[in-house]
Amino acid sequence: MANSVIFFGTSDFSKSVLAGLIDDPAFDVVAVVSQPDRPVGRKKVKLQTQTKQLALAHELPVFQPEKLSGSPEMAELIALQADFLVTAAFGQFIPTKLLKSAKIAAINVHASLLPRYRGAAPINWALINGDKETGVSIMYMVKAMDAGDVIATDRITIEASDDAGSLFAKMAVVGRNLLLKTMPKLATGEAKGQPQDDSLATLAPKIDQQLMRINFYQQSADQVVNLVRGLSPHPGAFFQLENQRIKLLSARVGDKIGQVGQLSIKTKEQFGITAADGRTVLLEDLQPAGKKMMTVAAFLNGQGRTFNVGSKTNEI
Structure with a gap:
């Protein structure tokens, strides 16, 4: 029987991860949560988020609360009693009450080798700082930002020709593949998390x-x-x-x-x-x-x- 999944994500990176979950028969995506649609460009045309577009194409329920905490949408999501909650570049904190509703695990696909680059823009900051290597971490979600135990990681070389666009595309594939490899091990209890060393943590704040x-x-x-x-x-x-x-x-x-x-x-x-x-x-x-x-x-x-x-x- 397929494990049920509620997916939280907004960007192109999120879309690639969601596509992997949809295509894998081991998982049943029962809901997709994305940031609200925002006006884009000079003409301020409101566009659907990447994950919303993919979810609607597969006739999946989509939730877009401005803020999850205390929202009617959160109560509906908790009521689904999903096996997994999976986030990937979502853009909001997930309330603890919702995290605890996951029957197996609430996990995040984070685009860095944690504890390095906790925050909203890890791919950008790896390039800005001239790093030669980065990677993806699968971690348990906790209330603190990107501070949960790390379950699995995969590394990727940053090429001299890479920019944020090309590295996002590469890491989305790495993140998708690592997630799909890790989730079955969580379902069987084979995978375990390792605490992060907070003394080594660095931040990747939003681009301003x-x-x-x-x-x-x-x-x-x-x-x-x-x-x-x-x-x-x-x-x-x-x-x-x-x-x-x-x-x-x-x-x-x-x-x-x-x-x-x-x-x-x-x-x-x-x-x-x-x-x-x-x-x-x-x-x-x-x-x-x-x-x-x-x-x-x-x-x-x-x-x-x-x-x-x-x-x-x-x-x-």
């Missing part, structure tokens, strides 16, 4: 506007490139050159040249700004304010013509 700002006067070339990788394709790191805001989606480290914070290289195909350590950041894919993403060559054929070597970025 201040983090998204590139400061060539304070950040090294490596730090700038890692920040770009960690925030690409969304939400995107940005800088201001002569007061024009430009989102930078791909970049690489060049040679040492020019004055810190200034446009130091401009040719038909290269556009580089010198960072705090004296090395140049070569821009590859970018998006000027109000425009679509473009290659640096396309930018240089258009708006890039207005900038000359020596143009300054705004110090933040």
